[in-house]
Structure formats: C-alpha cells, structure tokens
Amino acid sequence: MRISIDHRTRYTFSEPQARVVQLLRMTPQDDGAQSVIDWSIDVDCDARLRRGTDGYGNISTMLYVDGPVDHVEIVVRGEAVTYAHAGPLTGTVETLPPVLFLRQTGLTRPDEAIRNFVSGVCGAVASPQRRAETLNIALFERLGLRAGRSPKARTAAEAFAQGEASTRDAAQVMIAAARAAGLPARFVSGHCLDGPNVRNHRSAHCWVEVHVEDLGWFGFDPSMGRQPGETYVRVAIGLDASDSTPLSGTRMGGGIEELDVAVHVEAGQSQ
Template sequence: MKLRIVHQTVYRYDRPVRNLVQSLRLTPSVFEGQRTHDWAIDVTGGLRGPGFRDGAGDWIEGWTLRGPTEEVVVTITGRVETRDTAGVLRGHRELIHPLAYGRDTAATRPDAALRELAASVTDAADPLDLAHRLSAAVADAIAYVPGQTGFHTTAAEALAQGEGVCQDHAHALIAVARQRGLPARYVSGYLHADASGQAHEAAHAWAEIHVEGLGWVGFDPANRCCPDERYVRLGSGLDASDAAPIRGIAAGRGTETLDVAVNVEEVERFQSQSQTQS
C-alpha cells in the first residue's frame, strides 16, 4: 500500500514563550514492512539540530526555536510504502534487550483487576497464542469510546471504566502481557483506515509483544488485529509518554493548548525514488 501522510501539530500559548527545545520521534521506522520514499519535518521558525538513532532503533531529531512566540507549528509530510508482515517486526535493527521492556510504569502498573484479566486467559498453546488471546481479552474488556479518557489515564483506570481509546488498549495489553512474563512495549504511528474501512483521522498507537523465536509482534486491540499494510510505525517506548512523537520544553509562563490534524491517504504510485534515514 502506498500512503501519503500529512500531520500538523499546532501549539498555542496565551503568553509568549522562548527558547523552546523539542525532541521529535516522527520519522518512520526502518524494517521490512515499510519503506519511506520521502519525508519532511518542519518546525515553523525553528532550527534543526542533530539527529540520531537510539537504542530502540528510532530516529530522533532535535529542534530549537528562540522566540518569543505564541504559536509553534510542527508539520510532517511524506510518503511511505507498506506491506503486510502479519504484525512481525522483521529487519528492524535495535540494541535494547527485550527484557528491558518488562518494567512497569505509572501508566501500565497493574492493579488487582488487570492481574485478574491477565490470569483469565488460559489454555494458550504457545506464547504467540497467549499474546493473541491477551489482546482479545483487552479488546473485550475495554470498549473503544473516544473522549472518555485522557493522556494521563492509566491502564487500570481505563479497565475500571470499561472504555477508552487506542492508547488505553495499548497500555492495558502491555500490563497484562508483562504479568504473563511477556516483554511488551508501546508503539506510536499512523493508521490509514480501521477494520470497517473508515478513514482514521488521528495518530494511532498499539502494542508490541516479544515472542521468543519470532521477535517483536504488533497487536492492536482497538481494531482486533495485528498491524498490516494500513499501519505506519514511528517509534516505541515503555508507555505513551516514553514513546511520544513530540517532547519539548520552553521558557515562559504561557498556558499551552494543542491542535492536531492527521491525514493518511492511499495513492496509486510514487514519483520519487526511495529515500530513508540512515
């Protein structure tokens, strides 16, 4: 599948801020399931700093903006060719050992209900089957209902509500997988369309579970599937905060508001030759 992506994030402040520094994890991952044909990141009024590939294999760019300013616009445009690898992250180079992803965070720390949900999955034939069953259990336990949770909602809170969004599904799956001895992590990216074919007009998130002998495998409880050609992977972390596509800090006392617009559309063909970050 050939996808064109436009992602714009606008930060507005009620008072001018200055000396803003951002760390951007907004470049598609390099693995067998996707190939970047062109990709551009722009921060209005900003100065691009050095970039590097971290231990998880994610490309990180630094940007600075001197200011003072009351608005910062981060725009991403690019085209990615994807193919279905049944959720398996083949050909992805990283240095961090999978066992490092067994550590809980505030967002994924299990309570009694999450432990009970993890223990309720029985009769799994092998670790891969267990991972699939855990993903299905999370999908059954937390209905996809936008607007009922926020960025700081934990997996335990989402399970108690019985409602949430993709971030909550990912956090809950990470929590129950770790309870069953499977390393798990949070993944940020994009989704072209959901299982019903409806266009997805936001950034997306899912979880990856490490299966011995197979490697990292993606699971998206929100759509009851493994990532396929509709998905574009950006980066990973212990939870949503750790894997955030944009992280930053600014000097000033301005109150921040945020607007995000994402458009992912399928195109017939690409004109340019393949270009990827090294």
Template sequence: MKLQISHETVYRYEQPIRNLVQSLRLTPSVFEGQKTHDWQIQVSGGVRGPGFRDGAGDWIEGWTVRGPVAEVTVRIEGRVDTRDLAGVLRGHREAIHPMSYLRDTAPTEPDAALQDLSRTAGTGARDPLDLAHRLSAAVSEAIAFRPGATEARTTAAEALALGEGVCQDHSHALISVARIAGLPARYVSGYLHSTRDGEAHDAAHAWAELHVEGLGWVGFDPANRCCPDERYVRLGSGLDAPDAAPIRGVAMGSSAERLDVAVHVQELTQ
C-alpha cells in the same frame, strides 16, 4: 500499499514564550514492512539540531525555536510504502534487550483486576504466540472503544475499571497484562489508514508490541482487534505513551498552551 501522510501540530501560547526545545520521534521505522520516501519535517522558526538512532532503533532529532514566539507549527509530509507482515517486526535493528520491557511504569502499573484478566486470558494457552493473541482479545473484550471516555493521563487500571477507552488505553492495558504473563511488551506510536462504510478515516494511532520467542516483536492492536498490516505506519516505541511520544518538548516562559493536531493519511494509486 502506498500511503501519503500529512501531519501538522500547532502549539499556541497565551503569552509568547522565550524559547522552545523539542525532541521529535517522527521518522518512520526502518524494517521490512515499510519503506519511506520524501519524508520532510519542518518546524516553523526552528533550527534543526543533531539527530541519532536510539537503542530501540528509533530516529530522534532535536529542534530549537528562539522566541519570543506565540505559535509554533510542526509539519510532516511524506510517503511510505507498506506491506503486511502479519504484525511481525521483521528486519528492525535495535540494541535494547527485550527483557528491559518487562518493567512497569505508572500508566501500566497492574492492579488486582489486571492481574486477574491476565491469568484468566492466559489459561490454556498453547505457546507464547497463542498467549499473546489471547491477551489482546481479552483486552478488546474488557475495554470498549469510545473516543472521549478517558484522558491522556488515564492509566491501564483506570481504563479497565471504566470499561471504555481509546487506543492508548487498549495499548497500556495489553502491555500490563502481557508483562504480568511474562511477555515483554512496549507501546508503539504511528499512523493508521482505515476505511469504514466507504469513507476514509485517517488518524495518528497507537498499538502494542509483544516479544514472542521464535518470532521477535509482534504487533497487536486491541482497539481494532487485529495485528498491524499494510494500513499501519510505525514511528517508534517506548515503555508507555509518554516514553514513545512523537513530540516531546520544553518551553521557556510561563504561558498557557493550546494544541491542535491534524493528521491525514491518503492511499495513492498504484
């Protein structure tokens, strides 16, 4: 599938800030399931700094904006060719050992309910891959997809107790129950192009990857009850949502901030 992606993030400050430093994880991953063309990143008034590929295989680059400035726009445009690998992250080069992803973080810290869900879902699993599928299905059943039900700081335990959430909550919950079951798990940020009733629904998206012996990293999207396919574009990963954030930054100057995000993913004619 050929996908054209446009992603714009606008930061507006109540009072002009003196400086802004950002770390951007906005370049698609390099693996057999996707190939990137004409990828452009622009930051209004920004100066591009050095870039590097981290231990997880993600490309990260720094940008600096010198103020005073009251508005900063981060704009991404490009095309990605994708193909369905049944969720398997084949051909992705990274240096971090999978066992590092067994460590819990604040958003994924398990409580008794998550531990019970992990044990119940894993009962009778034939092998690690079957276990991973069972855990993902259990999270899908336990947490209904409902936009606006949670907020950015909602934890996996809180989303499970509420029984509702968004893709971030589904991903955190799956990561939590997978780690309880002994499967390394991590958070993935990216884009999703999907259709419903003939209409396009384009969005920034998130899912989880679980490390399965014999296969490596395999993606699972409990919010959509599937494994990532050609509709998905992978950007990067981390222990949780804050760790895998596509944009991280520090602004110098005390000012209230407003954030507006627009993402469009269009399928191009073959």
C-alpha cells in the same frame, strides 16, 4: 500499499515564549514491512532541527525555537510503501533485548483487576503466541473505544477500571496484561490508514508489539482487535506511551498553551 501522511501539530501560546525545546519521535525507519520513500519535518518559525537516535533506536529530532514566539507549527509529511506480511517483524532496529520489555512502568503497572483478567483469559493457554492473541481480542471486546486523544497520564489500571479506552490506553492495558502474562511487550506509535482516528483526524495511532521466544516480535492492535498489516506505518517504540510519544516539549514563558493536531493518512501519492 503506498500510504501518505500529513501530521500537523500547532501550539498556540497565550503569552510569548522565550524559548521552546521539543523532542520529536516522528520519523519512521525502513523495516521488513515498510520502506520510507520520502519524509520531512518543517517548522513555521526560526528553529534549529537536530536529528539523532534515542536509546530504543528510534529516530529523534530535537527542535530548538528562539523566542519570542507565540506559536509553533510542526508539519511532518511523508510517504511510505508497506507490505503485507505474516509472522514476526523483520528488519527492525533492535538496541535492547526483549527481556527489558518485561519491565512494568508507572503507566503500565497492572493492578489486581488486570492480573485477574489475565489469568481468567489466558491462564490455561500454553502457547505464548496464542496468549498474546487471546489477550488482544479479549481486550478489544472488553474496552469500549473512546475516539480522539486521551487525557494525559492515565495509567493502564485506571483505563481498565473505567472500561473505556483511547488507543493509547488500550495499548498500555495490553502491555500491562502481556507483561503480567510473562510476555515482553512494547508500545508502538505510528499511523494507520483504517484506524479508529482516521476519520476525525485528531490523532495518530498506536499499538503494541509482543515478543514470543524463539520467534520474534509480533504486532497487536487492541483498539482494532487485530494484528497490524499493510495499512500500518510504524514510527517509534518504547516501554510505554511516555517514552515513545511523538512529540514532547518544554517552553520557557508564562501563560497557557493550546494544542491542535491534524493527522491525514491517505492511500496513494500525496498531493
């Protein structure tokens, strides 16, 4: 399937900024389930872009903007061809062994409620793969999906307690639960043609990958209660949302910033 993506991020500052430095993880890579045909990052002001990789093997782009500047608009456009696949991921860049992804972080550390949920749902399930599948469905049923972007820095435990989750929250709860069940799990940011945010255009998508020993990494999308297929474009991974976030930035200057995001994911060739 051919999927085109147009992802615009606009920061507007109430006061001019002396400098803006941003880290983008917005460039997908080829793997067994996707080929990137064409990809570009454009900025609407004087800026230097530097491409590199981060520790997880994601493509990173540093963006250095000279001031004074009162807004920055970043347009990421591209196309990928995706393939239906079954079984574990193939051809992904792996710089770290699965065991690292057992490590809980401040955002994913499970509380007693999550632990109890895990033992209740899959305590009796022996097969690791079945355990992950069971958790994914159970979380999908348990968490009411909240559209759009989530408030920053909500932990998995907080989201689980409230019972209402953004895609980001759902992914982090799934990670917390999978790791609590002894399964390495990681955060994936990317795009989905038929995801929950595709109509409101307000955000990209995110999901989870769980490692099953001797088999490999499997995708799980707890906000949709399914496994990712050919409607998904995988972009970046990390231990939690904070280290695989598409865009993080710092600015030098006062005032407040306003953020506007528009994501269009469409089938077929872009116009």
